[in-house]
Amino acid sequence: MGLFIRRLIDNINHILNNNRYKNRNNLMNINNLTVSFDTADGEIKAVDNVSFSLEDGEILALVGESGCGKTVLCKSLMGLLPENALVTAHDMVNENLQVNRRFAMVFQNPFTALDPTMRIGKQIEEAIRIKNKKFNRVQVKTRVCELLEQVGIDNPKERSRLYPHELSGGMRQRVVIAIALAADPQILLADEPTTALDVKTQAQILSLLKQLNRETGMSMIFVSHDLYVVSQIADRVVVMKDGRIVENGSVQQIFETSKSEYTKKLLEAARIIHGDKSNNEDYKA
Template identity: 50%
Template sequence: MKKKILEVKDLRINFKTYAGEVKAVRGVSFELFEGETLAIVGESGSGKSVTSNALMKLIPQPPGIYAGGEIRFGGRDLVPLTEKEMMKIRGNDIAMIFQDPMTALNPTMRIGYQITEVLLKHKKIGSRAEAKERAIQLLDQVGIPFPEKRFRSYPHELSGGMRQRVVIAIALAADPKLLIADEPTTALDVTIQAQILELMKEIQKKSNTSIIFITHDLGVVANVADRVAVMYAGQIVEYGTVNDIFYNPKHPYTWGLLGSMPDLNNKSNELLRAIPGSPPNLIDPPIGDAFAPRNEYALAIDYEKEPPMFQISDTHYAKTWLLHPDAPEIPLPVAVARRIEGFEQGGE
């Protein structure tokens, strides 16, 4: 049985603003096991990045507030830890790959120095010469050509894809148990995206690192994840294996995400579908199901009472009243059925 690396229980994160208190993360719970990749997906504003930053205690307080819940890493709750205690964990046990490598790297320092500093701080390396040798090995490991030469480069002298490889090298420097990747391919073109994703899979295979992958792109999820958590309005609304989510989706929001994916095999020139409306204002979250105003299949109870998380199988859960025994049976939307058919035929 795989070892549990991380357990998040009922996590709640609020932000104090001039307009009121934003309830950005509202009772999120999930588990992560050794060598596993969990993808957290959803639109902008769904709470994905706040959740990932909260795991490393990177939420500034104020305006952020850890309003409740636990983040158990290696059996220890991180929420009550001080900044000094967290500094020993960040980079060492948990590392992060940020969305934009240009802002993640210090533009005034050579990339070699930025990697060796991590090694000297977190690893028992006795000299800068030894740290330099290991940094060059890391650059080579992440696929940077001529690593000895690139060791002396500044970030602006590298392409976007190369900069992201450097960020991955820095994240891997201390051999972390958990790697959090916050939309690591968003700023890159499609070809480089594929290379970075392949690199992350190779690294995971070699080191058995656990990965949390934050993305809004379901196409990326299919290629990298073992399990998927679909987030909407600060909550996880569906949770399961990749096969559960892609071949047996149950939440109308997941249907919307799948239905809005471009279908490269569609010859009918049908317009790309979109989910109507916008996410709710989380200063004053709606009563009932937060997705109800955008859900064409919403029931009367969706506007009155928040749905529980229904269990579909040992691995699959969804937070929708459509799974209640008394709910009407809704056929899978045509666009979603077509996408599933495309997956089955290997269209993706």
């Protein structure tokens, strides 16, 4: 058995042996979600009749190649699609999902997600004031420092005065996560949050997301094209291709008894890309 496969199995067993994954309540149901775009060349369907559920405290991975509909699906939940988007669905949420704290999103590139002309503390303040309209200035400043500490940024008072370009890529992504946490979401949508980062920083961000999931009980939809990354964080996996779900199952089912040929190709691609580097400490979240 190769080191890559052993590492995948170790990740899966760690998830399965953790009691926090048992006895969860259903948080959200997506039924027959379709997203199309009205273009000059006609209607283009990006998400085609997709259905899945998300449980309270669960980390669900959306996996597939670029252009398969993962990001469009997440943006449809956030209401961030352009005006030419046509969305149809049934029962996208249920009674366990509170209207005022449903979703927050972490985007792939933290540099473009942040305003380069504003200090990071001010950007976090904006998110805090949306959620806590009655907070006074001192409470907002205190909350900024709390959030920065929560995402692993030390000296938060001093760091809050910095601009995005004064931070590393990993630090910028931590700031984006802090902004998302300011909304106290029940569901965090993480759209390939580690793709633009080096391997070591990628592992640190994955570790942070798992820690936040444990500490807050927040559910996550984690978008990725890399099944090795998914093996380190997900409880369950939804595999998408051409806007449709081709496979949906527990992390154990997807990695050990996958039935879809497309999923098997993604697994093979992950093995080729990561290979025996998977035993490197820099790869471990």
